[in-house]
Structure formats: structure tokens, C-alpha cells
Amino acid sequence: MGGVLFSEPMGHAGAGATHASAGTLKMFNETRGGARSPFTMPKMNHSRRSFLRVLGAAGAGAPILARAERLEAALPPRPDHLGFEAASPASVRRLRDSYFLSPDLIYLNHASIGTVPRPVHEAHAGYLELCETHPSLYVWGGVWREVTEDTRAAAARLLNCRSDDLAITHNTTEGFSILAQGLDLDSGDEVLFSSLNHAGAAVAWDELAPRRGFTVRRFDFPLERAPDLTVDEVVALHVDAIRPETRVLIIPHIDNMIGMTHPIREIALAARDRGVEFVFVDGAQSAGMISVDLSVAGVDAYAMSGHKWLQSPKGLGLFWASERLQAVVPRMWFKTGGDRVDMTARKYEDYSTRAWPAVVAFGDALAFQASIGAQEKERRYRALWTLVHGRTTADARLHWGSPVDPALRSVIMAVGVRGRTAPELGPMLLERHGAVLRAFGGRLNTLRISPNQMTEDQELERFLDVLTSNSS
Numbered sequence: 001m002g003g004v005l006f007s008e009p010m011g012h013a014g015a016g017a018t019h020a021s022a023g024t025l026k027m028f029n030e031t032r033g034g035a036r037s038p039f040t041m042p043k044m045n046h047s048r049r050s051f052l053r054v055l056g057a058a059g060a061g062a063p064i065l066a067r068a069e070r071l072e073a074a075l076p077p078r079p080d081h082l083g084f085e086a087a088s089p090a091s092v093r094r095l096r097d098s099y100f101l102s103p104d105l106i107y108l109n110h111a112s113i114g115t116v117p118r119p120v121h122e123a124h125a126g127y128l129e130l131c132e133t134h135p136s137l138y139v140w141g142g143v144w145r146e147v148t149e150d151t152r153a154a155a156a157r158l159l160n161c162r163s164d165d166l167a168i169t170h171n172t173t174e175g176f177s178i179l180a181q182g183l184d185l186d187s188g189d190e191v192l193f194s195s196l197n198h199a200g201a202a203v204a205w206d207e208l209a210p211r212r213g214f215t216v217r218r219f220d221f222p223l224e225r226a227p228d229l230t231v232d233e234v235v236a237l238h239v240d241a242i243r244p245e246t247r248v249l250i251i252p253h254i255d256n257m258i259g260m261t262h263p264i265r266e267i268a269l270a271a272r273d274r275g276v277e278f279v280f281v282d283g284a285q286s287a288g289m290i291s292v293d294l295s296v297a298g299v300d301a302y303a304m305s306g307h308k309w310l311q312s313p314k315g316l317g318l319f320w321a322s323e324r325l326q327a328v329v330p331r332m333w334f335k336t337g338g339d340r341v342d343m344t345a346r347k348y349e350d351y352s353t354r355a356w357p358a359v360v361a362f363g364d365a366l367a368f369q370a371s372i373g374a375q376e377k378e379r380r381y382r383a384l385w386t387l388v389h390g391r392t393t394a395d396a397r398l399h400w401g402s403p404v405d406p407a408l409r410s411v412i413m414a415v416g417v418r419g420r421t422a423p424e425l426g427p428m429l430l431e432r433h434g435a436v437l438r439a440f441g442g443r444l445n446t447l448r449i450s451p452n453q454m455t456e457d458q459e460l461e462r463f464l465d466v467l468t469s470n471s472s
């Protein structure tokens with residue numbers, strides 16, 4: 001469960017993977033400069049074309065169908081297999097070229113907000129245009145419901161869960177708002193999380209606790225021990241914090257400060273042994289970066305934001321709830337109308353007017369990430385971690401603040417510069433060197449480096465050179 005990314009021996013993952021030809025990569029590269037998209041074979045895209053079928057069935061007239069068909073034909077085909085090779089700098093370069101990201105930046109802030117690949121953006125723009133040809137039909141006519149079910153199925157494959165238990169929401173914060181508003185907590189009940197928990201997974205509980213009478217408790221995570229921690233120790237830290245009144249435990253799958261991959265299955269099992277009724281996981285930083293398998297996680301809910309590691313259009317997320325939880329947590333949005341959905345986790349996304357073009361483009365984002373290949377992605381992230389960790393620990397001017405245990409680490413890395421404060425360094429690095437990252441002050445006092453699979457080694461090397469030259 002999770003952690004697969006870093007716990008496999010180096011050089012093992014990806015063995016036996018098939019790669020597309022050099023021709024494929026050339027086509028991929030040719031996406032630049034506004035040319036129509038890239039990828040492999042010009043493949044009929046069944047999922048996207050389903051909305052034409054729905055249009056036909058809905059009795060849309062011939063001119064509308066013809067226009068929709070023309071616009072759809074201009075959309076980039078969803079990629080199948082990009083032929084990305086993690087070990088090839090040329091391949092990483094080509095991947096980098098399929099983004100709009102400014103060449104003037106060293107963008108190491110993917111954990112805050114990712115960037116949409118060109119083909120996903122082009123598809124999104126196409127859906128927007130289509131939508132505006134006949135807004136009432138496209139927004140109210142149910143035209144994009146079927147393709148949204150295909151997207152839900154793709155997301156379910158990514159998280160290894162049932163489609164019926166998955167809602168396409170706006171972001172992680174919304175998932176936790178659904179939970180905090182819907183769960184029947186009372187005085188005497190406690191919600192517990194560590195100081196690594198993000199505000200997005202905490203704020204709804206904090207706000208509602210005084211009104212409803214339950215309590216929220218944060219235990220202090222020993223940041224300074226992070227590089228030496230083992231899985232058993234991380235589990236023990238959580239279990240030791242549990243009290244008889246703890247009814248809910250919230251765990252970030254990967255936290256946003258030191259990038260620790262929490263052993264969620266082990267923590268959930270141990271927490272249940274201690275009488276915790278619900279375990280909720282903040283997946284904002286995990287889906288799209290590491291393998292997630294909700295079928296064996298033993299947790300009750302998982303919420304994430306697509307705009308980070310899935311590089312979807314902004315304002316899209318996923319919320320997974322176990323069947324048991326769906327039975328006790330009602331819908332958060334109120335809505336009238338004959339098409340109201342009250343069954344399955346779909347009820348959590350059943351708000352009224354919806355930004356359908358973005359929702360449909362979420363399917364393109366999932367397809368793009370899948371086409372990179374999970375194994376090559378993992379291999380690339382291991383290589384990036386090795387580069388940053390190796391240089392940081394070899395240089396007395398820098399210090400390392402993230403977990404090192406392969407089962408606990410991720411590609412979110414905390415690096416400090418001796419003699420300098422991180423909040424002072426952050427803005428200077430942006431202004432003088434175009435480096436975009438987050439700085440954490442206080443006890444941590446580290447810069448958070450969060451590259452993506454398309455970040456080139458040379459960008460990171462350049463950034464680390466800058467860091468060492470700014471030590472004092």
C-alpha cells in the first residue's frame with residue numbers, strides 16, 4: 001500500500017516494460033508550437049466519443065451533431081503510451097517540452113500546484129468551445145454523464161477501488177468538509193491527527209468542534225527525527241497518541257512538509273485495534289505520485305486534489321468513501337430536481353450547475369498520467385530523490401530533513417541551508433534564480449523541493465548549486 005515507489009530496489013521497476021518507438025517520441029515532441037497533439041497511434045477514442053452517441057440519442061438535430069463531430073475531430077487523441085523512459089535524459093526533455101511551464105523557472109513546487117500538460121489543456125479548450133456552441137444542451141442535457149462515468153472508472157483503476165464509491169469533487173478540502181459536516185460526532189468524541197496534517201484536512205473539524213461539542217487534538221510529530229524513523233516507529237507514534245475517546249483518526253498519505261509516506265494500512269489496523277472507529281486519509285500528495293491501493297488500505301475515506309500530481313485542470317478532486325461510511329455520511333450539497341442522485345458516492349458530487357468541460361478534461365489528465373507508465377514514473381521519482389538526497393548529504397553546507405527509509409520517503413524533500421533561514425531564502429531564490437518552491441520556517445527551517453517526473457536533472461543540479469553558493 002503506497003510507498004511502492006521507493007521501497008523497490010533501484011533498477012528493478014520498469015524491467016520488461018515495453019516502450020514506444022523513437023517515432024512515437026518524435027510525434028510527442030512535435031506537439032510544441034501549437035501543432036495538434038502528439039501521441040502514438042491516431043486511435044479512436046471511445047470514451048470521448050460517447051458524448052456524440054448521447055447527443056444522437058437525445059435527439060440533437062443534424063447540424064448540432066455535425067458541428068460537435070467537427071469539433072471533436074479536432075481534439076487531440078487521448079494518449080495511450082507515451083514511451084517515456086525515465087533513464088533517458090532526452091525522454092525527460094521531451095516530456096518537459098509538452099508543458100507550458102516557463103523555461104525561465106526552476107519549478108520545484110508541484111506539491112503545491114502542478115501544471116497541465118498541453119494535450120490535456122487542448123482537450124479542455126475543445127470541450128469549452130463545444131459547450132459554448134449550445135450551453136443549455138451541454139450543461140443541462142446530460143451529454144457528458146456517460147464520459148464522466150468513464151472518467152470515474154479510470155480514477156477507480158488508479159486508486160484500485162470501486163467506481164460506485166468514488167465522487168469527482170473539487171479538491172481535498174471539500175472531501176474533508178463532507179466528512180466533518182456529515183459524520184455524527186458528539187461531545188465526548190475526539191478527532192485526532194498529527195502536526196503533519198494539512199489545514200485542508202483539519203479546518204472543517206476545527207470550525208465545527210465548538211459548535212457540535214466534539215474535540216480536535218493534534219499531537220506533535222517529531223520532525224527532527226524524520227530522517228531516522230522506521231515504519232514501526234511511525235505506526236507507534238500514531239498509536240501512542242490514541243485515547244479511549246478518539247473516534248476519528250486522520251492521516252496524510254504523504255504530508256506536504258517533509259514528504260513522509262505514511263504507512264496508512266499499518267496505522268489503520270493498529271488504530272482499529274485501539275478502538276478508533278473511522279480512519280480518513282488525505283491523499284492530496286499521493287495519487288499520481290505513488291501507487292495507491294484502497295482495496296487493501298483498511299481506511300474509510302480518501303480525498304485528493306487533481307491539480308497536483310495528476311496535473312488536471314484546477315478545481316477537480318476525488319473523494320472515496322467506503323460503503324459503510326456512505327451509509328452514515330449524507331450528501332453535503334443540497335439540490336432539487338428529478339435528476340438528484342442519492343445512491344452511491346455519486347451523491348457527494350451531485351451539486352447543481354457543473355463545469356462539465358473541466359470534469360471531462362479530468363479524464364484526459366488521468367489518461368495522460370497513465371500513458372507515462374507507473375513504473376517509469378516511479379523510476380524517475382526514485383532517481384530524482386537519489387540526486388537531491390545524494391548531493392544534500394554529501395555537502396556539509398546543506399542538511400536533509402525528510403525520511404530516508406525507502407518505505408517512508410517520497411519525491412517531496414525537505415532541504416535546509418546551514419546558517420540561513422528558509423523563509424528568508426525562499427523569496428530570494430525566486431527573485432534571483434527563478435526557483436519556485438515552498439519554504440517552511442520554525443523548527444523545520446527547510447525548503448520543500450517537489451519536482452515532477454518532467455523536471456530535468458540539470459534543473460535540479462543548477463538549483464542545488466545555487467543553494468550551496470548561498471550558505472553562510
Ligand SMILES: Cc1ncc(COP(=O)(O)O)c(C=O)c1O
Nearest residue numbers: 171172173198200256282284305
Ligand atoms: C497534504 C495536503 N492536504 C490538503 C491540501 C489542500 O488541498 P486543496 O486546497 O486542493 O483542497 C493540500 C494542499 O496543498 C495538501 O498538500
